[in-house]
Amino acid sequence: xxxxxxxxxxxxxxxxxxxxxxxxxxxxxxxxxxxxxxxxxxxxxxxxxxxxxxxxxxxxxxxxxxxxxxxxxxxxxxxxxxxxxxxxxxxxxxxxxxxxxxxxxxxxxxxxxxxxxxxxxxxxxxxxxxxxxxxxxxxxxxxxx
Amino acid sequence: xxxxxxxxxxxxxxxxxxxxxxxxxxxxxxxxxxxxxxxxxxxxxxxxxxxxxxxxxxxxxxxxxxxxxxxxxxxxxxxxxxxxxxxxxxxxxxxxxxxxxxxxxxxxxxxxxxxxxxxxxxxxxxxxxxxxxxxxxxxxxxxxx
DNA sequence: CTTGATGCAAAGGGTTTGCACCATC
DNA sequence: GATGGTGCAAACCCTTTGCATCAAG
Numbered sequence: 001x002x003x004x005x006x007x008x009x010x011x012x013x014x015x016x017x018x019x020x021x022x023x024x025x026x027x028x029x030x031x032x033x034x035x036x037x038x039x040x041x042x043x044x045x046x047x048x049x050x051x052x053x054x055x056x057x058x059x060x061x062x063x064x065x066x067x068x069x070x071x072x073x074x075x076x077x078x079x080x081x082x083x084x085x086x087x088x089x090x091x092x093x094x095x096x097x098x099x100x101x102x103x104x105x106x107x108x109x110x111x112x113x114x115x116x117x118x119x120x121x122x123x124x125x126x127x128x129x130x131x132x133x134x135x136x137x138x139x140x141x142x143x144x145x
Numbered sequence: 146x147x148x149x150x151x152x153x154x155x156x157x158x159x160x161x162x163x164x165x166x167x168x169x170x171x172x173x174x175x176x177x178x179x180x181x182x183x184x185x186x187x188x189x190x191x192x193x194x195x196x197x198x199x200x201x202x203x204x205x206x207x208x209x210x211x212x213x214x215x216x217x218x219x220x221x222x223x224x225x226x227x228x229x230x231x232x233x234x235x236x237x238x239x240x241x242x243x244x245x246x247x248x249x250x251x252x253x254x255x256x257x258x259x260x261x262x263x264x265x266x267x268x269x270x271x272x273x274x275x276x277x278x279x280x281x282x283x284x285x286x287x288x289x290x
Numbered sequence: 291c292t293t294g295a296t297g298c299a300a301a302g303g304g305t306t307t308g309c310a311c312c313a314t315c
Numbered sequence: 316g317a318t319g320g321t322g323c324a325a326a327c328c329c330t331t332t333g334c335a336t337c338a339a340g
Contacts, residue, residue, distance in 0.1 A: 075329080196305085197321080
């Protein structure tokens with residue numbers, strides 16, 4: 001993994017730095033995390049890392065294909081490691097629960113768009129709606145967002 | 146339509162104002178528009194409307210079920226009228242082209258999640274990826290965002 | 291020792307909020 | 316005329332950028 005990082009960076013003439021290693025590790029540890037959460041996680045281990053470095057590094061890591069981002073809320077995006085299986089995020093608007101579904105849940109969609117030559121970015125997909133629990137419970141509460 | 150607005154507002158004990166009518170009309174005219182674009186459109190017809198009013202009104206209109214929003218970029222959300230057929234947005238990351246697909250493109254997905262009791266918010270769905278033209282053309286250009 | 295990476299601080303886009311005034315019902 | 320709506324300005328969150336300094340290769 002961190003080997004991967006070193007290799008891929010070198011391929012692009014980029015440099016391996018402690019920050020980059022720490023940020024990648026933080027994303028892997030956190031599962032799904034916003035830049036802010038990544039920063040906090042890194043700082044919990046090492047003292048000084050700068051927010052701008054987190055933003056810049058997440059961008060680099062995404063270009064290298066080591067992390068991906070998606071939007072699980074109307075706020076900050078969340079990053080996850082590509083070592084996880086490719087998956088689709090399903091988010092309940094009411095309780096904010098996030099479930100991951102295997103990529104083949106969207107296979108028909110991918111196929112349909114593929115017929116038009118469109119390549120779906122599966123990992124970025126976030127499906128919003130209302131989960132079973134909330135549909136049952138909150139019969140008449142106005143949905144947030 | 147504007148009848149709908151008046152009715153639904155009244156049902157909630159809310160008031161019908163010129164701003165609300167103008168903003169709803171702007172969304173209908175524009176198809177897909179960010180709050181900023183809605184503001185511009187409204188201002189092109191009437192002089193003074195405030196950005197905060199646009200934000201507040203779009204929120205109200207969405208609660209009333211008259212408009213919906215989705216995220217077609219990493220920037221501002223876009224709003225569209227619910228008088229349009231329910232549709233899914235498909236966005237090319239490279240050329241930013243947006244195509245709408247009929248809701249039944251995601252019928253299998255909706256069914257699969259429905260089996261788990263999850264109700265998909267179809268109108269909010271934005272599928273990112275790369276379109277046919279771009280896949281052909283930009284063979285080796287790094288994808289933005 | 292060259293060039294890419296970092297930290298810092300300031301600026302930027304987009305959105306929200308508090309409050310006084312205004313207008314719908 | 317009571318209460319909800321609007322405008323205005325300030326605050327806010329998240330992110331980007333310019334620049335001087337630092338360090339990986």
